[in-house]
Amino acid sequence: MTQKAAIRSREHLIHVLTEAAEIEHNLLCSYLYAAFSLKRPGEPGLTEQQGAAVERWRKCIVTVALEEMAHLATVNNLLVAVGGAPHFDRPNLPLAPGYHPAGIVVRLAPFDAASLDHFIFLERADHHCLDDAPGYDPLEAERKPRPGGLTPSAADYLTVGELYDSIADGLTFLAGRLGEAALIDASGARQLDSEAAALPNVRRLTTLGEALAAIAWIKEEGEGSSGSDGASESHFDRFCSIRDEWAALSARDPDFQPAWPAAHDPVMRKPVAGADRVWVTAEPAASLLDLGNALYGLMLQVLSQTFACDDRADQTRLMKASVELMEGCAAAANGLARLPATPEHPGVNAGLTFAVPRNLGFRPTGVRRRRLFAERVEDLRAGAEPVLVQVGDPTAEKVRRRLAAAAELLE
Numbered sequence: 141m142t143q144k145a146a147i148r149s150r151e152h153l154i155h156v157l158t159e160a161a162e163i164e165h166n167l168l169c170s171y172l173y174a175a176f177s178l179k180r181p182g183e184p185g186l187t188e189q190q191g192a193a194v195e196r197w198r199k200c201i202v203t204v205a206l207e208e209m210a211h212l213a214t215v216n217n218l219l220v221a222v223g224g225a226p227h228f229d230r231p232n233l234p235l236a237p238g239y240h241p242a243g244i245v246v247r248l249a250p251f252d253a254a255s256l257d258h259f260i261f262l263e264r265a266d267h268h269c270l271d272d273a274p275g276y277d278p279l280e281a282e283r284k285p286r287p288g289g290l291t292p293s294a295a296d297y298l299t300v301g302e303l304y305d306s307i308a309d310g311l312t313f314l315a316g317r318l319g320e321a322a323l324i325d326a327s328g329a330r331q332l333d334s335e336a337a338a339l340p341n342v343r344r345l346t347t348l349g350e351a352l353a354a355i356a357w358i359k360e361e362g363e364g365s366s367g368s369d370g371a372s373e374s375h376f377d378r379f380c381s382i383r384d385e386w387a388a389l390s391a392r393d394p395d396f397q398p399a400w401p402a403a404h405d406p407v408m409r410k411p412v413a414g415a416d417r418v419w420v421t422a423e424p425a426a427s428l429l430d431l432g433n434a435l436y437g438l439m440l441q442v443l444s445q446t447f448a449c450d451d452r453a454d455q456t457r458l459m460k461a462s463v464e465l466m467e468g469c470a471a472a473a474n475g476l477a478r479l480p481a482t483p484e485h486p487g488v489n490a491g492l493t494f495a496v497p498r499n500l501g502f503r504p505t506g507v508r509r510r511r512l513f514a515e516r517v518e519d520l521r522a523g524a525e526p527v528l529v530q531v532g533d534p535t536a537e538k539v540r541r542r543l544a545a546a547a548e549l550l551e
Contacts (some may be wrong), residue, residue: 147310150323155292156307159240160229161215166246167262168208169494174259175201176473176492177250177402185397193389194398197251197382204375210339211358212223217331218307218354221345223322226447228524229266229500232493234405241296245276248491250402250477256383258405263376265365266299301359308355315348322349330447336456337446337462402477402491408433417508418481418488425479425490427527431520431539432472437497438516439465442550445503445513454506461513461549468542475535514550517543 147153181191216226231239234247244262249255257273264270272278297303315323328344334341342360345351359365364374390396403418408429411417420429443462449455473492482489503509521543528536 146313147306148313148317150222150318151290152292152315153307153310153314154219156294156303156310157215157219157224158227159294159471160307161212161219162230163229163240163244163303164208164215165214165230166233166235166240168205168212170246170248171201171205171208171256172470172473173248173376173398173402173491174255175205175495176470177399177477179398179400187393189302190389190393190396190398193385194515195301197385197398200378200382201251204378207340207361210342211361213332213337213339213342214345214354214358217342217345218351220331220447221328221351222311223325226267226444228444230473230496232495241277241298241300243272243278244300245272245278247276249275249404250491250494251399253386256379256386260376260379260383262300263374263379264299265363266301267365268376301363301365302543304355308352311348311351311355316376320348324351326481327461330449331551332446332455332459336452336459338459340434353515370455383492400477400489401487402489403481403485406491406493408495409447418485418490419478420476420490420493421482421484422480422490424527424530425476425481426488428472428476428479428494428531428535429490431524432469432476432492432525433470433495434520435465435469435539435543436492436494437500438513438520439469440496440500441503442513444500444511446491448505457549458510458513461546464542464546464549465517468539468546471538471542475531510550514547517547517550521547 147156176199178194178201179186179191180198181188181195183191186194201479212228216228219226235245247256249258254273256274258276261270261272261276271518297306307340311323314504324345324347326346328346331344332342333344334340334342341357343354360374362375364377386398403420405417405422406429407417408420408426409479411419420426439462442458446455446458447463460476469492476490476492479490480486498544503512521540524543526541528539
């Protein structure tokens, strides 16, 4: 394990948990971007056998992303349990050097050999000695906290598992120093569980034992560190299985291309000078990207408010609305991967950029909160129609249906 400042205060614990929330959020976005770029059975360039394999890969990666969502929900439960606030904010992708440790490179890329190897690298256990994929070289940006400093800061770590080890150590230390009852809210109030969230293994955390078990589950589901090679259903093992099957199919057909040529690191607005970005300007991709990001932003706003609900029925209703918005966003993202991005990059398709709104956070409570969300959904339904007419079905039909369902839930 790399040398780092141990977590010895509640404020430091909240700070590091907040970084863990951002890492889970960033990873699930990069996994979804790759999944959205994959072709579907029957689309050009795929044989029947290849189409069946690619559909398995797509479902596998989407399932991994959903499990990362469950990890994000669990980290937010931990934040609420120890006195912090749920955290769904993050910088837009790709990340600037030094925001996470140098070895944690997060960017948006279509499904290809490099992105798959990068996912395997990110999910590796501590004992796996792997190099990252080409194009994901770590940037020299060491994070070294000031020894004995009072301002909380995040140190470097080699793997995501090391980050969770430091959190578990900090929880154990603080429970001994402050007392478990003082550290963790035993009521579980304003946390999510699988019944409300419709995500696997999400539990309200009310004791130190439950908190430590949740951290161990996150590590094991990602790394599979207790399983032998290929023996677990961890994210690491599942990505390795996709790589092996792809290699076998490519050996029989070297021209096999399972994904659309979605852009690497697309942007919705004009990039700063010198930045190597694909600015999506072609229509209807530019308008569909605007709609997809608006759906994603509202989904995050609704999701964040589920942690502000004392009423369980209201919490479940908001969670269902966020799922409908997420499905509408996914439909837009699938459509984007099949549309040209810009005349300046011929042969390159668009992709969702997962732009986070600045106004993510507090909303009034109760009826007024739902009224504001319902108002925003109606604005999106009206504004979406011109671009959906251009895009056509099946994307248009799916987005309309999901927006209508969200509107009904928020009435």
